[in-house]
Amino acid sequence: MKKLYPDAAAALRGLLRDNMTIAAGGFGLCGIPENFIAALRDSAVKGLTIIGNNAGVDDFGMGLLLKTRQVKQVIASYVGENKEFERQVLAGELDLRLTPQGTLAEKLRAGGAGIPGFYTRTAAGTKLAEGKETKVFDGKEYVLEEGIRADLAMVKAWKGDKAGNLVYRKTSRNFNPMIATCGTVTVAEVEELVEVGSLDPDQVHTPGIYVDRIIQGARYEKRIEFRTLAGTTGKKDSPIRELMARRAAQELRDGYYVNLGIGIPTLVANYIPQDINVTLQSENGLLGIGPFPAEAEVDPDLINAGKQTVTTIPGSSFFSSADSFAMIRGGHVDLSILGGLEVAENGDLANWMVPGKMVKGPGGAMDLVSGVKRVVVLMEHTSRDGASKVLKRCTLPITGRGVVNMIITDLCVFEVVPAEGLVLKELHPGVTLEDVRAKTACDFFDGLKS
Numbered sequence: 001m002k003k004l005y006p007d008a009a010a011a012l013r014g015l016l017r018d019n020m021t022i023a024a025g026g027f028g029l030c031g032i033p034e035n036f037i038a039a040l041r042d043s044a045v046k047g048l049t050i051i052g053n054n055a056g057v058d059d060f061g062m063g064l065l066l067k068t069r070q071v072k073q074v075i076a077s078y079v080g081e082n083k084e085f086e087r088q089v090l091a092g093e094l095d096l097r098l099t100p101q102g103t104l105a106e107k108l109r110a111g112g113a114g115i116p117g118f119y120t121r122t123a124a125g126t127k128l129a130e131g132k133e134t135k136v137f138d139g140k141e142y143v144l145e146e147g148i149r150a151d152l153a154m155v156k157a158w159k160g161d162k163a164g165n166l167v168y169r170k171t172s173r174n175f176n177p178m179i180a181t182c183g184t185v186t187v188a189e190v191e192e193l194v195e196v197g198s199l200d201p202d203q204v205h206t207p208g209i210y211v212d213r214i215i216q217g218a219r220y221e222k223r224i225e226f227r228t229l230a231g232t233t234g235k236k237d238s239p240i241r242e243l244m245a246r247r248a249a250q251e252l253r254d255g256y257y258v259n260l261g262i263g264i265p266t267l268v269a270n271y272i273p274q275d276i277n278v279t280l281q282s283e284n285g286l287l288g289i290g291p292f293p294a295e296a297e298v299d300p301d302l303i304n305a306g307k308q309t310v311t312t313i314p315g316s317s318f319f320s321s322a323d324s325f326a327m328i329r330g331g332h333v334d335l336s337i338l339g340g341l342e343v344a345e346n347g348d349l350a351n352w353m354v355p356g357k358m359v360k361g362p363g364g365a366m367d368l369v370s371g372v373k374r375v376v377v378l379m380e381h382t383s384r385d386g387a388s389k390v391l392k393r394c395t396l397p398i399t400g401r402g403v404v405n406m407i408i409t410d411l412c413v414f415e416v417v418p419a420e421g422l423v424l425k426e427l428h429p430g431v432t433l434e435d436v437r438a439k440t441a442c443d444f445f446d447g448l449k450s
Contacts, residue, residue: 003214004162004193008039011187011213015152016040019047019072023108023150024062025179027053027284027321028080031172032061033156035189035217040154041068049073051108051150053101053175053321054080054361060223066094075148077101078361089359096359098128101283102325102367103145105178109322110147112181112210117146120329121370125401128362153183156217157206160190161197164211165204170318171284173205177320180206189217205320240410243428244378246271247408248337251376252278259283259328259368261338264378268337279315281333283364285324288316325364329371336368340377340407342394345442347404347416349377350396362399369400381409381439388441390414390422412436414444423447 005011022040026032041064048071055074056063063082065071073095079086088094099107100122110118119142123129133144155176158169166188168176180186188206193216245267252258252268254276260266269289272278280289289312327333342350349369352362369375382388390407407414413426422444424436433446 003164003208003212005213005215007218008035008187008189008215009042011215012036012039012043015185015187016043016045018045019049020045020151021049021051023051023148023153023179023182025052025153025155025174025176026056026061027171027174029056029061029223030284031156031168031174031176032056033154033187033189034061034220035215036154036156036187037062037064041065041070044068044070046070047072049075051075051104051148052179053104054078055082055085057082058084060221073097075099075104076361077104078363079359080361086359090356098359098361100128100362100366101321101364102329102371104148105175105321105325107145107148108175108178108182111149112178113147115147117144119144122329122367123362124370126366126399127397128366148182150179150183151185153179153181153186155180155186155188155206157188157190159192159194159199160188160211160214161194161199161208162214163196164188164206164208164214165196165199166190166206166208166211167199167203168205171282171286173318174284174321177206178322180210185212186210187213187215189215191217191220240428241267244408244410247413247426247428248376248378249273251335251337251374251406252276253334254278256334257281257287257327257332259333259336259338259364259372261336261365261368263339265337265339268378281324281327283321283324283328285319285321286312286316287319287327288313325367325371328364328367331371331373333368333372335374335376336372337376337378338365338368340379340389340404342389342391342396343377343379343404343407344391344394345416345421345444347402347418348394349375349399349404350394351377351399353397355397365399369403374405375403376406376408377404378408381411381436386439388439390440390442392442411439415447417445421445 075097089096103122124141129143157166159167188211248268249271257279259281281287340351353359411431414422415425
């Protein structure tokens with residue numbers, strides 16, 4: 001059976017039609033099928049439903065198809081920095097089906113494995129679980145999610161042979177292995193095409209049985225493969241952000257496996273105490289990041305979004321996004337430090353959307369807060385208009401119910417005590433108890449040491 005085609009347009013010939021469902025591999029701009037996306041754009045098919053972790057950016061990745069108005073629906077976990085994507089959603093021009101990142105990875109894996117559905121704790125009690133069947137296991141609520149099948153699956157690999165066997169490189173594996181299995185037809189593009197028998201069978205990540213057509217890509221921009229230079233200053237760095245990151249680093253313990261969210265939480269990696277061993281986990285498929293040299297800039301918006309190359313340590317490992325979230329959902333990650341828009345006195349967290357104004361998507365946050373052992377939130381105490389972000393009840397759609405254990409703001413540190421509420425544990429330098437009371441929209445216990 002001949003699987004090799006000369007280029008992307010030839011490999012897609014006879015497969016495309018209006019109103020079809022297409023799944024595309026990649027995480028952010030890492031490991032995306034650039035040649036197939038360009039050919040899909042040039043084909044002018046329309047009314048597409050596209051499935052993937054996100055939809056690229058305005059002028060690259062799957063964002064190209066949004067710009068040409070070829071897409072009617074997106075099933076994704078994260079809108080990211082795609083302004084046109086967000087604009088079309090808020091304007092009602094595009095149907096967006098947001099899905100938690102780990103749930104999406106598992107839905108794709110399940111669809112490719114012939115599993116029609118599965119239960120997960122992720123998103124239980126949130127807006128994204130509305131209308132879905134739930135069931136209680138061991139006293140906890142789980143949501144029934146259905147597997148995903150696509151008419152066409154498009155993936156990108158580092159190496160491949162003419163039989164369709166694929167090898168991915170480092171974190172570019174991400175969503176590609178699951179998407180390779182879920183298509184009625186799967187097409188793959190590779191950077192390097194080799195003869196059958198050239199690949200080590202023990203290193204093949206996607207066996208050729210899943211791949212119907214394969215091409216060697218003509219060119220790759222690889223926009224995300226860069227590193228920031230030592231000695232530079234991040235534009236968002238500030239003394240208070242550094243203070244918050246340093247305080248959060250005190251929650252690390254020797255032997256911990258830790259996931260850091262984007263924003264201020266990423267800065268925590270710069271302040272890991274030297275006398276402890278901490279292993280950082282990233283959702284896009286990497287266990288064992290850093291350590292970061294003190295003089296190097298770690299851009300807080302890039303690493304977990306797959307947009308910044310990071311240093312690995314001895315003992316590091318790479319894996320798919322499905323395996324990454326199996327670690328998270330399975331309770332193997334000790335601590336998650338992430339950002340927040342609001343936190344309630346009972347530990348409810350909201351951090352993924354502002355209705356009518358901002359749609360970023362849950363990304364991996366819903367999976368993290370439902371699966372890790374301990375959750376620490378880093379955020380400003382008030383919004384730009386001075387309104388408190390520490391509330392009696394969250395006003396924004398929640399990410400998880402009763403999931404937060406500690407809140408570190410630019411004013412203070414709260415511990416969330418189950419069935420009791422917030423306990424004020426520390427004040428930052430120059431902050432008074434009266435300052436905190438004036439800017440907190442709920443009651444709390446004074447747990448400060450006299």
